Amino acid sequence: MNISSRRISRCFSRSATSRRPHFPCVEAHAVRESQLRQTTFGSIPSSVSSTESSESGPEPPYARPNPKSYHVYHDPAPLELTYASPLPSFDVAYETWGTLSPEKDNAILLHTGLSASSHAASTALNPAPGWWEKFIGPGKALDTNQFFIVCTNVVGGCYGSTGPSSIDPTTGTHYATNFPIVSIFDMVRAQFRLLDHLGIDTLYASVGCSLGGMQSLAAGWLHPERVGKIVSISGTARSSPSAVAMRYAQRILMADPNWNYGFYYDKLPPHTGMKLARQIATITYRSGPEWDLRFGRQMRPVLEQSPDKPRTPALCPDFLIETYLDYQGEQFCLKYDANSLIYISKAMDLFDLTASSLSANHLITSSLSASTPSLSFTPHQTSHSKSHPPPANPPPHLIDLAEGMQPLAKIPTLVLGVQSDILFTVEQQRETADALRMVGNEQVSYYELGGVWGHDTFLLDVLNVGGAIRGFLS
Amino acid sequence: MNISSRRISRCFSRSATSRRPHFPCVEAHAVRESQLRQTTFGSIPSSVSSTESSESGPEPPYARPNPKSYHVYHDPAPLELTYASPLPSFDVAYETWGTLSPEKDNAILLHTGLSASSHAASTALNPAPGWWEKFIGPGKALDTNQFFIVCTNVVGGCYGSTGPSSIDPTTGTHYATNFPIVSIFDMVRAQFRLLDHLGIDTLYASVGCSLGGMQSLAAGWLHPERVGKIVSISGTARSSPSAVAMRYAQRILMADPNWNYGFYYDKLPPHTGMKLARQIATITYRSGPEWDLRFGRQMRPVLEQSPDKPRTPALCPDFLIETYLDYQGEQFCLKYDANSLIYISKAMDLFDLTASSLSANHLITSSLSASTPSLSFTPHQTSHSKSHPPPANPPPHLIDLAEGMQPLAKIPTLVLGVQSDILFTVEQQRETADALRMVGNEQVSYYELGGVWGHDTFLLDVLNVGGAIRGFLS
Numbered sequence: 022m023n024i025s026s027r028r029i030s031r032c033f034s035r036s037a038t039s040r041r042p043h044f045p046c047v048e049a050h051a052v053r054e055s056q057l058r059q060t061t062f063g064s065i066p067s068s069v070s071s072t073e074s075s076e077s078g079p080e081p082p083y084a085r086p087n088p089k090s091y092h093v094y095h096d097p098a099p100l101e102l103t104y105a106s107p108l109p110s111f112d113v114a115y116e117t118w119g120t121l122s123p124e125k126d127n128a129i130l131l132h133t134g135l136s137a138s139s140h141a142a143s144t145a146l147n148p149a150p151g152w153w154e155k156f157i158g159p160g161k162a163l164d165t166n167q168f169f170i171v172c173t174n175v176v177g178g179c180y181g182s183t184g185p186s187s188i189d190p191t192t193g194t195h196y197a198t199n200f201p202i203v204s205i206f207d208m209v210r211a212q213f214r215l216l217d218h219l220g221i222d223t224l225y226a227s228v229g230c231s232l233g234g235m236q237s238l239a240a241g242w243l244h245p246e247r248v249g250k251i252v253s254i255s256g257t258a259r260s261s262p263s264a265v266a267m268r269y270a271q272r273i274l275m276a277d278p279n280w281n282y283g284f285y286y287d288k289l290p291p292h293t294g295m296k297l298a299r300q301i302a303t304i305t306y307r308s309g310p311e312w313d314l315r316f317g318r319q320m321r322p323v324l325e326q327s328p329d330k331p332r333t334p335a336l337c338p339d340f341l342i343e344t345y346l347d348y349q350g351e352q353f354c355l356k357y358d359a360n361s362l363i364y365i366s367k368a369m370d371l372f373d374l375t376a377s378s379l380s381a382n383h384l385i386t387s388s389l390s391a392s393t394p395s396l397s398f399t400p401h402q403t404s405h406s407k408s409h410p411p412p413a414n415p416p417p418h419l420i421d422l423a424e425g426m427q428p429l430a431k432i433p434t435l436v437l438g439v440q441s442d443i444l445f446t447v448e449q450q451r452e453t454a455d456a457l458r459m460v461g462n463e464q465v466s467y468y469e470l471g472g473v474w475g476h477d478t479f480l481l482d483v484l485n486v487g488g489a490i491r492g493f494l495s
Numbered sequence: 496m497n498i499s500s501r502r503i504s505r506c507f508s509r510s511a512t513s514r515r516p517h518f519p520c521v522e523a524h525a526v527r528e529s530q531l532r533q534t535t536f537g538s539i540p541s542s543v544s545s546t547e548s549s550e551s552g553p554e555p556p557y558a559r560p561n562p563k564s565y566h567v568y569h570d571p572a573p574l575e576l577t578y579a580s581p582l583p584s585f586d587v588a589y590e591t592w593g594t595l596s597p598e599k600d601n602a603i604l605l606h607t608g609l610s611a612s613s614h615a616a617s618t619a620l621n622p623a624p625g626w627w628e629k630f631i632g633p634g635k636a637l638d639t640n641q642f643f644i645v646c647t648n649v650v651g652g653c654y655g656s657t658g659p660s661s662i663d664p665t666t667g668t669h670y671a672t673n674f675p676i677v678s679i680f681d682m683v684r685a686q687f688r689l690l691d692h693l694g695i696d697t698l699y700a701s702v703g704c705s706l707g708g709m710q711s712l713a714a715g716w717l718h719p720e721r722v723g724k725i726v727s728i729s730g731t732a733r734s735s736p737s738a739v740a741m742r743y744a745q746r747i748l749m750a751d752p753n754w755n756y757g758f759y760y761d762k763l764p765p766h767t768g769m770k771l772a773r774q775i776a777t778i779t780y781r782s783g784p785e786w787d788l789r790f791g792r793q794m795r796p797v798l799e800q801s802p803d804k805p806r807t808p809a810l811c812p813d814f815l816i817e818t819y820l821d822y823q824g825e826q827f828c829l830k831y832d833a834n835s836l837i838y839i840s841k842a843m844d845l846f847d848l849t850a851s852s853l854s855a856n857h858l859i860t861s862s863l864s865a866s867t868p869s870l871s872f873t874p875h876q877t878s879h880s881k882s883h884p885p886p887a888n889p890p891p892h893l894i895d896l897a898e899g900m901q902p903l904a905k906i907p908t909l910v911l912g913v914q915s916d917i918l919f920t921v922e923q924q925r926e927t928a929d930a931l932r933m934v935g936n937e938q939v940s941y942y943e944l945g946g947v948w949g950h951d952t953f954l955l956d957v958l959n960v961g962g963a964i965r966g967f968l969s
Contacts, residue, residue, distance in 0.1 A: 041758070042672050042756070044672075047756065104805060198515075202807065259792070261783060263778075263786050263787075265792075270744075273774070275518070276521070282515060282516070300743075300744055300747070301775065304740050304744060313736060317892070331857045333676065334841065334845055336672065336676070339841075340736065340739050341736075343743045367808065367813075443917065
């Protein structure tokens with residue numbers, strides 16, 4: 022403890038015995054790698070359990086994954102995929118809260134963000150707090166007195182559902198990057214196979230935030246007759262190039278030699294790459310104004326600081342904002358599978374409900390029947406739209422999006438965005454609401470929230486996000 | 496050519512002979528490294544000349560650095576540093592345009608952004624276009640018929656001025672990370688030593704964009720009696736935590752093993768880390784709306800695409816925005832010294848004209864004399880301020896900033912920002928203008944530009960940026 026404190030304080034100071042400066046922030050990687058080498062690695066989850074056990078903010082630590090802490094639905098039949106041959110069989114990990122009514126008409130399918138597990142809230146099987154603990158329960162936004170809530174780990178993930186870290190039944194080894202590219206639609210298809218298994222024909226609502234918002238729209242799009250209401254919080258109907266850029270920057274983890282083209286399951290995982298990816302992600306999840314308030318320009322405390330001398334800055338993290346990012350990266354780097362991050366972030370990039378994209382990917386002809394879009398689309402004029410009319414002169418991409426979103430014309434939809442969100446901007450939210458209104462959806466509830474939390478608002482703002490959901494669902 | 500095209504098109508497709516997929520984007524790093532190993536490395540500039548020769552946008556390629564293409568002022572006396580013992584001696588590389596008047600009263604000191612050289616515009620010595628080619632010349636924003644313009648490479652840089660890649664005269668080897676931490680003030684101190692050498696006592700104006708805007712303010716702050724006017728375009732008087740975060744993310748290059756704690760000058764440089772850093776930087780330099788217009792969701796062309804099948808996406812770059820970022824990173828990664836990026840980005844993080852920061856770093860007592868700030872500061876009320884009054888109830892940090900900026904109270908200052916800039920936000924620009932008005936500066940010209948170019952607007956918008964400068968200087 023003393024030694025490491027001393028080393029930190031001497032970051033970049035010239036050593037008395039050597040001219041080569043110390044870089045504790047860089048040396049820490051080597052120490053971490055050395056510790057990892059001493060650990061026996063199996064699957065990522067088992068490696069996690071041996072090294073990590075602390076809290077890391079609103080998302081739950083998957084410190085000690087326990088197959089008995091969630092349910093797993095195994096489907097022995099193939100899963101159709103958008104971009105590849107079907108998966109021969111698949112698992113979906115899931116958890117539930119509340120009680121399914123005898124009519125099975127009170128089910129809410131809750132979709133997760135990128136790195137979340139099915140553990141949205143504590144359960145009898147797993148009493149640890151979930152990533153949406155304050156939003157699920159009696160009288161809460163998702164009221165367990167009223168609703169039966171199902172949350173899954175997405176296909177492509179690493180928390181019990183089939184993903185790149187799973188064993189390929191045709192080879193007996195980890196899929197790694199032989200795992201096929203999956204789409205948001207594929208994730209939703211797997212979820213509906215679970216609903217079939219549970220005997221749930223019609224959802225009261227499909228609810229999700231971020232990636233979950235995309236899934237929520239995709240659920241209504243694939244099965245308009247089975248989805249009663251849609252909630253999309255800080256999601257999008259069409260990923261923007263800047264969001265693609267921000268996720269692409271996270272896929273720099275592929276440059277970590279430990280990534281090894283995705284084949285690392287019996288080796289050291291790309292923990293450094295994952296740490297850097299999470300640092301970048303954290304920048305996109307929060308907002309500058311929040312950091313102004315929270316960290317300002319404060320610097321980390323330094324031992325042995327002389328009051329008579331100016332503080333000597335370091336090339337290693339110096340400002341609290343830097344140590345915060347470093348900590349966020351360190352906390353995450355062994356809790357989530359690098360390949361899952363790559364595959365799921367790619368699925369988010371590919372999500373695009375414009376008619377031209379759906380058509381190019383053969384999604385319209387294969388999935389739409391009665392509601393095949395007409396390319397001579399014109400915006401509907403309805404009485405309801407008078408107070409919230411669709412745009413008068415929509416640009417071509419918005420017309421294209423509205424054409425693609427016609428299956429959602431009859432589903433009451435809540436679209437909620439946050440003005441300080443730089444990843445899923447309010448422009449994206451407005452576009453989604455506008456497109457729905459253009460196809461004549463008369464039940465679009467649209468909110469924009471202020472505040473300084475950026476994209477992470479959906480994890481934090483129980484009052485406003487929770488309140489909007491509760492009001493919309495009731 | 497055929498082979499590489501085939502490999503790209505097969506990105507992620509399963510090979511017939513092996514189950515391991517191809518990743519051309521990752522393999523390209525290995526190919527690049529192999530090519531680099533075959534090259535004899537000297538200093539970074541000489542290594543660059545052997546491998547790079549293409550254009551890369553508005554900044555000039557430093558493809559074939561030629562010591563005869565710019566001037567070098569060598570100062571044998573020590574350079575005082577904010578955070579460390581003085582540099583024993585130093586060089587400043589510089590270029591000039593226009594003619595110094597007999598009275599030596601028409602000089603403009605032009606300050607550069609982070610990675611730019613002194614080559615702001617073409618010269619007789621170096622006819623290649625400079626990074627501000629369209630802003631410098633007869634009748635242009637910096638009118639060479641009227642002004643004598645001096646541009647330097649900053650201390651800490653790698654284009655002829657003393658920096659981490661320079662030889663330490665006390666050891667005979669590259670400084671590397673034994674180079675001391677430098678501040679924006681240190682860069683400006685070196686520039687004024689050059690001005691002394693040139694016999695220029697008083698500047699007509701100090702002009703800069705981005706990092707250059709910081710230097711421009713610092714020049715006026717250090718030498719209020721020697722600076723006639725200040726132009727700060729997309730700069731700041733106090734780096735924000737989100738800008739620190741975005742630069743910290745670029746310093747991930749320190750995780751590249753080739754970085755080797757900064758001691759790579761006789762080895763392979765951290766080209767992968769630099770490429771990733773540049774990709775991140777590019778995201779912070781441009782804006783989402785520009786990418787919407789420029790790239791939208793277009794994907795790169797794929798050979799062997801069957802019209803009957805949906806396109807198979809790749810985990811490697813797929814969207815044009817990704818290939819653009821990849822290209823930007825590749826173009827940059829051997830053109831700039833990694834240690835210079837680390838040191839100069841750190842200097843930007845540390846820049847803070849608040850009285851509390853200046854005091855903590857002993858800059859107020861050592862540099863200010865007559866204008867020592869009073870901590871019982873109250874905003875001035877002047878007649879001029881009626882149309883652009885300082886804020887009525889400034890928050891504490893703004894009062895702190897105004898106290899620190901009192902030396903700038905009498906210098907006419909142009910502050911210009913861009914609403915789509917996410918790195919140096921308009922809030923930062925407003926803060927700078929407000930602080931100047933609070934100390935009674937009656938000649939603050941303040942503009943905000945729209946447009947979609949983000950931070951890079953200063954390189955591109957000749958009409959509006961150039962026009963504002965020309966108007967202010969005349």
